[in-house]
Amino acid sequence: MSDRAEALRTDVRSGFSAAQKWLPAKWFYDARGSALFEDITRLPEYYPTRAERETLAREAGEIARVTGASTLVELGSGSSEKTRLLLDGLRAHGTLRTFVPLDVSASALDEAVAAIRADYPGLEVHGVVGDFTEDLGLLPGEPPRLVAFLGGTIGNFLPAERIKFLRSVRAVLAEGEWLLLGTDLVKDPETLVRAYDDAAGVTAEFNRNMLRVVNDLLGADFDPGGFAHEAYWDAEREWIEMRLRATEETTVHIPGAGMTVHFAEGEYIRTEISAKFRAGGVAAELAESGFAVERWWTDAERRFGVSLSRAVREG
Template identity: 55%
Template sequence: MFRIDRNLTADELHKSLRADVAEGLTARPKRLPPKWFYDEHGSSLFEEITGLPEYYPTRTERAILEERSDEIARAADAVALIELGSGSGVKTRLLLDALGRHGTLKRFVPVDVSGDFLAASARRVADDHPGLDVHAVVGDFEHHLGLLPVNEHDGREMLAVLGSTIGNQAPAARGVFLRAVHAALDPGDTLLLGADLVKDPERLVAAYDDAQGVTAAFDRNVLTVINQRLGGDFDPGAFDHVAVWDPEREWIEMRLRARSHQRVRVADLDLEVDFAAGEEMRTEISAKFRRDGLTAELDAAGFTLTHWWTDPAGDFALSLSTVR
């Protein structure tokens, strides 16, 4: 069975975009949240990024799942899988198949802000798993966790946040998010969390600034989204993509750097913004983790980390934590 709820309607999506762009373009320094990369074109670009030789996280996480998915299924013993930021769901299928072999899975709830992309990928899952209740939800998981259809079956649930999506939040925001996840689940439920680990900065920068320029196109796509949805007149080609490692915070920053002085108008906001030559606007952070630090963050939010799986090189980790 397949159904889709739109907790984030087109009107709500537009209001959220307006608020984020107005706040971000008038901030000092300027910034935009990374969720606005992901219109249909942006989602397709990200899928292309995941196959690039420099971008190790997706293939590394997938390799861990290929080796450990049955072990994860046994440890979670879940009747429902909820995935935040579902995307194309390729890695999720490994979990769904393992939970199916384990014999407990009844329901799959994929959640994503990109409605068309989500609907297509969730419908494919439903077609491939005819006995599974697939309940897709279009929503912003940073704000709509309380609206998710959880705890509707007897038994444990597993909520998955894969791809190191958790790294797109600064520490304070991560704490708020993890506490909200904890509040949405019941004691004994589990959180499966993908986390990119600290490593050689040269490899990290390369992963976010590939030689083919796909990540640069993905980064500039946020300007196209503003142009199309808010009547902006950004010239995406007038901005360079920059990836920088911050050793103190241990995160990558993606930025757009203005090549020359320019004035940009966003008609729907009645807003004009100046960019100085060389001025940079942050479009994403991607924090990298150490086991001790992540364990402490989970503990503070009410989780107990019980399992930790990594690849042989120690590039990436999947952790399973239980709600206390």
């Protein structure tokens, strides 16, 4: 069994044994899932990508000036499209030597690396296939480094997990190195729900792709069409939950996990949380994790926040 299948088996055993079934959002992604997410970023309802890109386009030069980064590391790089704005800013500033994209999807990473190498001759590009919650120690690159964690992906962690993750990033950085973090901001529920439940049904297919990943890696017999996509705004916790709800009673066999799982009609799997943030909360969590916010930007409509933080002396 591959390392990836082994990791999924662990998560399936844990998540499907819980009273409220769940799986981590990272299991959306294989080649198909990565392609579907790229489609989502172009949907009219999905504002985060456009809002973040607007801010990066405006501030890339300032990010390069403040950090003077020699190495740009991107966690969960996907296609690396927004990263080109940072690459251009750093190259124009004259400091950029190395780009290190890390992604769980080997196919998406291979495509991104090939495209970056073709468009940025002379730039050292070291693609790393890995899980950014576990494999940060694999990252090469000379300091000063700028780690970019974009797209609001930090919102997929529960609060305690966010602090643990941010501390793990801090642990691989030297004092004075940098973190660029994208955080979706709290706004009206209608806008938020539409962003995760688009009219064309692309997000629904992306959500169901998690079941296909379980089928492919663990030999399960999920019928993805038997689960309805839902996006729910939890106002108390200020996060969106994505769910897959069984449309009828069903039993699923998962040989690779040694499990048979029963779903009652209406029972759901929580496949993602996407927390939304306020500026003060972002600064507080970063401070707790060993970072000091040096710059805070939003798009013109204040939908999405981008923070640039410096790793500070701990203790």
